[in-house]
Amino acid sequence: MKNRQSFQQGIRRGIVAWVFLLSVICSVCWAEEANLSVKIPVVTGEWPPVTSETLDDLGFYTVLVSAIFNEMRVVPEYKFYPWKRCELLVQKGDVFAAFPYANKPERAKLYLFSDGLLYDYPVKLFFYKKQKSDFVYERLEDLRAYKVAGIAGYGYLEDFKAANIPYLYADTEETALRMLVAGRVDLVAVNTIVALEFIERLFPNEQALFGVLDKPAEPLLKLGLIVSKTYPNAETLLAQFNAAFHRIVENGTYAQFLKKYGIEALSVFDKPVE
The missing domain is CATH 3.40.190.10 (Periplasmic binding protein-like II)
Structure with missing residues (x-):
């Protein structure tokens, strides 16, 4: 009798454990689907072949930014504007970020900055x-x-x-x-x-x-996102963005991207070639 009760209790515990595991899996799937419905406004300008509304893939830098947002499980909504307007929209908090921009001390009072994603061309x-x-x-x-x-x-x-x-x-x-x-x-x-x-x-x-002329007009700089200081949850989103960037570096996506576009020399993890 005791063996039968133990067997039934074991079955019940197994069912409870399985239901719990299934609920966790479902909650994770639901969370991922929910996040994919989150859209983040991001702006950029005409700078072909780096970024451009006229290109099928919107430019190689836009492709990289999209890969990072995809790793975050959110959807970027891109709009193309003149650069001055991009900067004003970020300052006002109407959008989360603009790209690509260098992290320069003069800009620090106006923006937050993402990690550098690529070196600029000279x-x-x-x-x-x-x-x-x-x-x-x-x-x-x-x-x-x-x-x-x-x-x-x-x-x-x-x-x-x-x-x-x-x-x-x-x-x-x-x-x-x-x-x-x-x-x-x-x-x-x-x-x-x-x-x-x-x-x-x-x-x-x-x-x-x-x-x-041979001599560059400025030193080679890393380019990233300028991020609004007033956009809702900007600092949290920025931390998630940077973490997602480093994940795609670790999983090989970044290296594949560089190779696809033939821009290995722009990797922020190598010494730039002027």
Whole structure:
């Protein structure tokens, strides 16, 4: 009789344990599905091939950001705006974050920062050979002798201001390059891969007429997200984002992404190549 009671009690305990395990599994599945319904507004601008609304995958940097949010089990809602508007939306707390931006001390009072996700391509000074091609550029202050275009969103604008280097403001790379060809400026400080993309698109028959100075206009920087200080639960979301980034590094997703786009040199875990 005792053996039968023990057997029945064992069966009941097993059933209870199984029901509990099933409830845990269901709750986890429900939580994951619920999280996937959470949408986070994020903004960026036109910076092909890094990020662009005109590209099928929205640019390789956007692909990486999406992979991190996917690891968080939330859905990013992307909107493309001029860079100045992106920054204002983050400052007001209308969106969680904007990308890609460098973590610079001058921005710390306005934003939180994610970990750096990729190194930037070198920012160099482009010139148009029909206008001028003899330049002396050994240090930043040498640029005072030339008319330089400074582009919205670039970190070097703060460096130019600190060094008292006057510049003509351009809202986009396209505007800056058109100013260069028109002779309104002598030099344009621009991301190299982005400049080549725009030159090929805008001036397909004049690509050989563009030159570039060897010395970068600014040091290579890591690019990440600028995050709103006033967006709801921003600090918690930022911590989750950074943790998700390091998980995709550990599970190999990051390395696969770098290889797919041929940008292994931009890995934040290797010394950058200028």
